[in-house]
Each structure stands twice: as structure tokens, then as C-alpha cells.
Amino acid sequence: MSKKRILVAPLNWGLGHATRCIPIIEALENNDFEPVIASDGVALALLKKEFPHLTALELPSYKIEYAQNGENFKWKLFKQIPNMFTAVRQERKVVDHWLKEHNIDCIISDNRLGVHSKKVPSVFITHQLNVLTGNTSWLTTKIHHHFIKKFNQCWVPDVQDKPNLSGKLGHMNKDCFNIKYIGPISRMKKKDIEQLYDLMVILSGPEPQRTLLENKLKEELKNYEGNVIFIRGVVEEEQKINQRFNITCYNFMNSEELELAFNQSKMVLCRSGYTSIMDLAKLGKKAFFIPTPGQYEQEYLAKKLKKKGMVPSCKQDDFKIDQLLKTDLYKGLKDVGNQQITWKELFGIFN
Structure with a gap:
């Protein structure tokens, strides 16, 4: 019997979204799924280096440019919203085409708003249920929720109770979609070795x-x-x-x-x-x-x-x-969010 193929698509916004998908991709392989990776720019380049044996596909870029001056960050971002919506529409078309061409059975999207389909189970990963943009947070959060609702499940990489890591970013007063707190995701393991660097x-x-x-x-x-x-x-x-x-x-x-x-x-x-x-x-x-x-x-x-x-x-x-x-x-972060991820249970949505 052939393995189910899972499209894993992180947003190319720095390297964080791609790196936190690495343990997910490894867990998929360990649980007898076949991941297919998709992104653009440095995020795709990084995943290709980590998983040279996997099929790698290129998605349209969101073309996000940062302001040189932090004070202009929000307005520069708002001006680029039309670019983002164009990319999201292109993503949807591309993914529709890939379902047949690459026999995709399920989708995991890390903050890529257009990577979903009604034809297969689709999961969205985010630690931002509330998107903070100052006095426009209500608007950016509303837009984000509009897209999250198109997915079957929303995985938040944090714990539900306090103490937690994401605070008000990853916690809402009331749930308006199918949220699963999966615990923090990290590709790192602690080792008891000699410290060479200060x-x-x-x-x-x-x-x-x-x-x-x-x-x-x-x-x-x-x-x-x-x-x-x-x-x-x-x-x-x-x-x-x-x-x-x-x-x-x-x-x-x-x-x-x-x-x-x-x-x-x-x-x-x-x-x-x-x-x-x-x-x-x-x-x-x-x-x-x-x-x-x-x-x-x-x-x-x-x-x-x-x-x-x-x-x-x-x-x-x-x-x-x-x-x-x-x-x-300062005491550091050692006592926060120690929930273990049960991958088999989490991937139950794909069976």
C-alpha cells in the first residue's frame, strides 16, 4: 500500500516557519507518511538542504518587504496587502493543480493562507490567533480568522494553560474554530556536553x-x-x-x-x-x-x-x-511549555 502524501508548506518570512516544520516533517516520515515540501525563497532552500530526498515544490512569493525604519513597518506592510492577496489566490490555484499532479492526500500549512483544499484534510499552524498591529489589531486579526476558518483544524504550538509561551498571541477569549494546542515544537534536543562558547x-x-x-x-x-x-x-x-x-x-x-x-x-x-x-x-x-x-x-x-x-x-x-x-x-525559559507532542494522535486527522 502506498504511503499518504502530506504537503507541508511553511511561510517564507525569515526562517522560523520553515525550521519549526522540520520536526513535523521528521515525525510524518516516522509515522509512515510521505511529506512533500513547498515554500519559496530561503525557507524552501533551507528545507531542501534538510530533506534532499523529498519532493520540493515552489509556491508563489508573498513579496513582503520590510521597512528600513521600524516606525514605518506597519504602513509598509498594509501597502503590501494587495500583493499578499494575489499570492494567496495563486497559491489556491497551484495547490488545486498539485493535488492531482503529485497525488497529495492532506495538507499542513504553516501560515500560508491559500494552501488548503476542500478536497483533502487541511491543517493550519499558527501561534498568532491574535495578530498584533497596534490600533489595527482588530482588523488584522479578523482577516486572519477569515482564512483560518477555511481549514479543518488549527494547530497552535503552545500549551493551553498558564504559564505558556505565546500569551495573548496564541490564546483567545472564545474559540471560533477547531483549535488544538499541540505543545511547543522544536527540532532541538538538550545535551549534556562541554560548553565552548560564552x-x-x-x-x-x-x-x-x-x-x-x-x-x-x-x-x-x-x-x-x-x-x-x-x-x-x-x-x-x-x-x-x-x-x-x-x-x-x-x-x-x-x-x-x-x-x-x-x-x-x-x-x-x-x-x-x-x-x-x-x-x-x-x-x-x-x-x-x-x-x-x-x-x-x-x-x-x-x-x-x-x-x-x-x-x-x-x-x-x-x-x-x-x-x-x-x-x-533572569531565570530563563526552562519551566515553560513542557507538553509532549503525541504525533500519532495529532496525525489522526489524516487517516
């Missing part, structure tokens, strides 16, 4: 903000005395490694290498993206967050975790290297 810097997220932060941190790290491993988050054909004084710099790493680097590091400096938070919670690591300027979701998560005494953070423009000393005063 600091791990891991960058991700859309341009130009990724590059702006990289340049700032490289300047600040000139005054840092400990050993640093610096992962730029730029997925290219070949891995490049540079050593300069106390800093070992990589353009990108695969999951295995990243897991090792995380475990070898005492502390992590990164964006407050939700996937990074899930990884840090799994590994019980101390961290310092610099949210992407103007990105309400990351600013909210950084503020929430700082307030709860878990992880310190600051604005990108305000960061100075001596602020890393604050991490010792």
Missing part, C-alpha cells in the same frame, strides 16, 4: 533588518572578551566559516550543527521570534532578545518574557554589549 549569536528574519542588526552586533562584539559563535542566518549554496579573534562566524548551519552549537553555548543573543523562543525553552537556555524593529509580535513577546523575569531585552538601536550582563539576573 555567547551564541543567531540571526534570522527578513531584510534589511537582519543586515542592520548584523552590522551593529559585529561593531559591539569588538568589546566582548568571551568566545563567540556567530550564525548569520544567510542560506547559501555552500557553508562558509570565518574565524576572527574570538569570533567563529558561519553563514548558516543545518539542524544538527545548530543543535550542537546551542548546547555548547552558555548564552544566546537573538530575535524574539516565536520559533527561537520554543527552541530556547526546550534547551533551558539563558538568552537576550533584540526584537525586529516595528514587528509588534516580537516586541510583545520580548516585553512579556522580560516582565515575567525570564529573558532581558532591548530595542535594536539601544543595544550595547554590556547589557548581556543582565541575563544572569
Whole structure:
């Protein structure tokens, strides 16, 4: 009997959506399904490197461009909504065509709004049941719900009760669709090994903000005395490694290498993206967050975790290297969201 083919399609918005799909793809293979991966840009490039043996398909790009200035983030995003709707319509057509051409039996979409079908079971993954955009949050949330309702199930990678990781992002006052809290997803495993680095810097997220932060941190790290491993988050054909004084710099790493680097590091400096938070919670690591300027979701998560005494953070423009000393005063993320995912039960929707 041939295996059921599951289309797994993460949004190409930084690397977070793609990386949190890695354990899902592995679990599908372990439970006798055949995943088919689909995305665009760096997200697709990353998944192709992780799963060279799987069929990889290209989806239309949402063509999201970030503002150079964080204060203009929301308005630049609103101006691009027509582009997004065009991409969503194209996605629907492409997916309809793929169902026959690639014998797709079921769909898992991580925040790709048009990747669903009435013909096969379709699941949507998001940690944002409420989409924060300041005084327009009611509108962006309403638009998001309009799309989520087209799916059979919505998986939220968090726990339902408190303490949780996503706060008001992933929790609503009343459920208006079929929500399943599946527990945090991470491709990382904690290992008891020697720590070689005082600091791990891991960058991700859309341009130009990724590059702006990289340049700032490289300047600040000139005054840092400990050993640093610096992962730029730029997925290219070949891995490049540079050593300069106390800093070992990589353009990108695969999951295995990243897991090792995380475990070898005492502390992590990164964006407050939700996937990074899930990884840090799994590994019980101390961290310092610099949210992407103007990105309400990351600013909210950084503020929430700082307030709860878990992880310190600051604005990108305000960061100075001596602020890393604050991490010792915070308890880290180790006790949050330890729910185990029961994949077999979760994948029951596909049988």
C-alpha cells in the first residue's frame, strides 16, 4: 500500500516557519507518511538542504518587504496587502493543480493562507490567533480568522494553560474554530556536553533588518572578551566559516550543527521570534532578545518574557554589549511549555 502524501508548506518570512516544520516533517516520515515540501525563497532552500530526498515544490512569493525604519513597518506592510492577496489566490490555484499532479492526500500549512483544499484534510499552524498591529489589531486579526476558518483544524504550538509561551498571541477569549494546542515544537534536543562558547549569536528574519542588526552586533562584539559563535542566518549554496579573534562566524548551519552549537553555548543573543523562543525553552537556555524593529509580535513577546523575569531585552538601536550582563539576573525559559507532542494522535486527522 502506498504511503499518504502530506504537503507541508511553511511561510517564507525569515526562517522560523520553515525550521519549526522540520520536526513535523521528521515525525510524518516516522509515522509512515510521505511529506512533500513547498515554500519559496530561503525557507524552501533551507528545507531542501534538510530533506534532499523529498519532493520540493515552489509556491508563489508573498513579496513582503520590510521597512528600513521600524516606525514605518506597519504602513509598509498594509501597502503590501494587495500583493499578499494575489499570492494567496495563486497559491489556491497551484495547490488545486498539485493535488492531482503529485497525488497529495492532506495538507499542513504553516501560515500560508491559500494552501488548503476542500478536497483533502487541511491543517493550519499558527501561534498568532491574535495578530498584533497596534490600533489595527482588530482588523488584522479578523482577516486572519477569515482564512483560518477555511481549514479543518488549527494547530497552535503552545500549551493551553498558564504559564505558556505565546500569551495573548496564541490564546483567545472564545474559540471560533477547531483549535488544538499541540505543545511547543522544536527540532532541538538538550545535551549534556562541554560548553565552548560564552555567547551564541543567531540571526534570522527578513531584510534589511537582519543586515542592520548584523552590522551593529559585529561593531559591539569588538568589546566582548568571551568566545563567540556567530550564525548569520544567510542560506547559501555552500557553508562558509570565518574565524576572527574570538569570533567563529558561519553563514548558516543545518539542524544538527545548530543543535550542537546551542548546547555548547552558555548564552544566546537573538530575535524574539516565536520559533527561537520554543527552541530556547526546550534547551533551558539563558538568552537576550533584540526584537525586529516595528514587528509588534516580537516586541510583545520580548516585553512579556522580560516582565515575567525570564529573558532581558532591548530595542535594536539601544543595544550595547554590556547589557548581556543582565541575563544572569533572569531565570530563563526552562519551566515553560513542557507538553509532549503525541504525533500519532495529532496525525489522526489524516487517516
